[in-house]
Amino acid sequence: MSAVLELDRVTKRYGEPPVWALRGVSFSIQPGESAAIMGPSGSGKSTLLHVLGTLERPTDGRVSITGIDVAELPDRELAALRATTIGFVFQQFFLAEHASIQENVADGLLYAGVRVAERRERARDALSRVGLGDRLDARPPQLSGGERQRVAIARALVGRPSIMLADEPTGNLDSATGGQILALLDELHADGATILVITHEHEIAERFPRQITVRDGRVVSDA
Amino acid sequence: MRSVARVALSDVVRMASVGLRTRRLRAALSALGIAIGVAAIVAVLGLSSSSQAGLLAEIDRLGTNLLTVTNGQTLFGDTAELPTTAPGMIARIGPVTEVQETGSTSASAYRSPLIPSVNTNGLSVQAASLELPSTVGCAVAQGRFLNAATSRLPVAVLGAAAAERMGIDRIYEGERIWVGGHWFYLAGILTPAVLAPEIDSSVLVGFPAAEKYLGFDGHPTTVYVRAATSQVAAVQSVLAATANPEAPNEVDVSQPSAALTARAEAESALNGLFLGLGAVSLLVGAVGVANIMLISVLERRSEIGLRRSLGATRAHIRLQFLAEAVLLAVLGGAVGVAAGVVATVIYASNRGWAVSVPLLAWAGGLGAAIVIGAGAGLLPAIRAARLSPTEALRTV
Numbered sequence: 162m163s164a165v166l167e168l169d170r171v172t173k174r175y176g177e178p179p180v181w182a183l184r185g186v187s188f189s190i191q192p193g194e195s196a197a198i199m200g201p202s203g204s205g206k207s208t209l210l211h212v213l214g215t216l217e218r219p220t221d222g223r224v225s226i227t228g229i230d231v232a233e234l235p236d237r238e239l240a241a242l243r244a245t246t247i248g249f250v251f252q253q254f255f256l257a258e259h260a261s262i263q264e265n266v267a268d269g270l271l272y273a274g275v276r277v278a279e280r281r282e283r284a285r286d287a288l289s290r291v292g293l294g295d296r297l298d299a300r301p302p303q304l305s306g307g308e309r310q311r312v313a314i315a316r317a318l319v320g321r322p323s324i325m326l327a328d329e330p331t332g333n334l335d336s337a338t339g340g341q342i343l344a345l346l347d348e349l350h351a352d353g354a355t356i357l358v359i360t361h362e363h364e365i366a367e368r369f370p371r372q373i374t375v376r377d378g379r380v381v382s383d384a
Numbered sequence: 385m386r387s388v389a390r391v392a393l394s395d396v397v398r399m400a401s402v403g404l405r406t407r408r409l410r411a412a413l414s415a416l417g418i419a420i421g422v423a424a425i426v427a428v429l430g431l432s433s434s435s436q437a438g439l440l441a442e443i444d445r446l447g448t449n450l451l452t453v454t455n456g457q458t459l460f461g462d463t464a465e466l467p468t469t470a471p472g473m474i475a476r477i478g479p480v481t482e483v484q485e486t487g488s489t490s491a492s493a494y495r496s497p498l499i500p501s502v503n504t505n506g507l508s509v510q511a512a513s514l515e516l517p518s519t520v521g522c523a524v525a526q527g528r529f530l531n532a533a534t535s536r537l538p539v540a541v542l543g544a545a546a547a548e549r550m551g552i553d554r555i556y557e558g559e560r561i562w563v564g565g566h567w568f569y570l571a572g573i574l575t576p577a578v579l580a581p582e583i584d585s586s587v588l589v590g591f592p593a594a595e596k597y598l599g600f601d602g603h604p605t606t607v608y609v610r611a612a613t614s615q616v617a618a619v620q621s622v623l624a625a626t627a628n629p630e631a632p633n634e635v636d637v638s639q640p641s642a643a644l645t646a647r648a649e650a651e652s653a654l655n656g657l658f659l660g661l662g663a664v665s666l667l668v669g670a671v672g673v674a675n676i677m678l679i680s681v682l683e684r685r686s687e688i689g690l691r692r693s694l695g696a697t698r699a700h701i702r703l704q705f706l707a708e709a710v711l712l713a714v715l716g717g718a719v720g721v722a723a724g725v726v727a728t729v730i731y732a733s734n735r736g737w738a739v740s741v742p743l744l745a746w747a748g749g750l751g752a753a754i755v756i757g758a759g760a761g762l763l764p765a766i767r768a769a770r771l772s773p774t775e776a777l778r779t780v
Contacts, residue, residue: 216773216774217773237698240692241695241697247693249690249693251777253686255690257402257687268694271696272389272391
């Protein structure tokens with residue numbers, strides 16, 4: 162089976178004078194894999210997430226997602242690729258506070274060309290998967306931090322992406338709640354989801370079967 | 385190749401309304417400028433159209449078959465005289481149904497002899513025939529008009545404006561005014577005569593009384609003629625020669641309703657001024673909308689970043705903010721149209737006019753709002769779309 166995600170000597174340079182955020186990163190993620198990218202702040206892991214998520218193009222090197230070379234796609238097709246193939250989870254949740262959590266999750270399908278009735282249906286299913294199936298009409302301010310991150314995870318999952326990218330998913334949560342979120346990610350992985358978590362915490366990275374450590378824009382270990 | 389999904393119109397409207405629903409006061413205030421501009425434009429167009437409709441209806445009611453014959457000027461520039469026989473001659477023209485006349489006297493009228501003689505209030509004293517009010521299309525507001533008996537006595541009737549300027553609003557027994565050095569008893573007050581405004585500022589007395597007390601020479605100065613409506617033009621063409629066969633060129637003939645109709649249809653210069661003010665207000669409103677949308681784009685960077693990560697293209701983001709600006713402007717425009725129509729209805733019904741808001745006014749107002757919203761939203765929408773997703777996701 163071909164890799165979901167493949168990086169081949171990817172570099173990323175910013176600004177003038179040039180600052181190298183990535184200096185030749187190569188690895189691949191297979192379908193159904195669950196991995197953590199670990200590194201201290203400033204190690205280039207945020208840039209890596211953006212490049213992996215096609216939010217940013219590499220300066221050099223090759224990024225392919227589900228076998229498609231990202232460099233060949235124009236902007237609008239990259240957006241379509243994100244809509245159907247990649248699910249994002251952010252540290253800050255980014256939920257719309259005035260909308261119900263079902264609407265928030267349904268918006269995960271807005272740009273994938275899914276009709277409104279089906280969006281709501283699938284949002285309900287995704288919310289039951291993260292344990293919030295009985296609170297569809299709640300609004301984010303009524304929820305705890307852990308519950309909000311569950312909503313964000315449901316929104317990432319609702320499009321059945323080939324890969325889910327989570328950027329410090331427990332960064333805004335206390336350790337007990339963070340543990341529950343990681344347990345949820347374990348469950349989803351057991352169900353077959355491909356998950357890549359980015360973190361700066363050793364203890365979190367250690368819970369994943371594979372850990373890729375990044376420092377100064379290079380992969381220093383991959384095990 | 386994968387295709388970019390189209391976002392349904394209902395979703396575009398829903399997204400566009402999010403920013404407005406979550407920041408209601410701000411949205412309301414920025415839409416207010418556009419609302420005021422549109423309201424001003426709709427009200428000005430509605431009021432001028434209603435007043436025109438009202439005036440035309442009034443003219444219609446008073447009849448377009450009134451002709452006036454007045455003394456003109458001689459070849460040498462002196463004031464000409466109509467022969468005393470003119471009314472009788474005119475009455476003999478076939479289609480003519482009514483003939484009434486007035487004659488200017490040189491007298492002035494005052495509330496009392498104590499008033500300095502220069503304070504004439506611009507009032508003239510006219511001798512009047514006995515059926516004048518019905519012929520010119522006005523009525524007696526108070527008291528009664530002159531009759532065969534009172535026309536021989538020192539008795540006067542006031543035109544509407546004359547009564548107002550003298551400060552007389554009701555008639556009581558024994559009330560007198562000082563006319564040409566004599567006390568005249570007041571018999572009545574007339575309603576305004578739209579077709580013959582010169583009567584409004586007149587103090588009317590009988591022909592015999594004018595000759596007896598005021599030194600009037602008996603020559604009529606204006607003859608009011610009603611003719612069969614279908615024959616008005618024919619009658620008009622022969623009036624001058626009939627009134628003064630010796631010097632038809634010294635007679636002025638006119639049709640007051642025609643002049644009034646022309647005036648009703650001419651747009652007043654004031655309309656242009658108010659329309660200009662409305663346009664300026666619209667422009668200010670547009671700047672307000674653009675400003676608020678720019679702020680909104682800055683505030684909602686993380687939302688933009690999230691939407692890009694969910695698969696929104698730049699075009700999707702641009703459309704969302706453009707739609708929000710248009711929606712904001714359309715809401716303002718709708719409120720403005722409603723306010724303009726309400727103002728027109730209130731004013732027109734106070735004046736007793738038929739309400740008329742032309743299509744151009746409300747459709748144009750809404751159209752202008754849409755154009756302005758799109759124009760004002762363009763720059764903010766382009767800015768939002770240009771924002772790179774990673775920059776947008778970087779939280780401040």
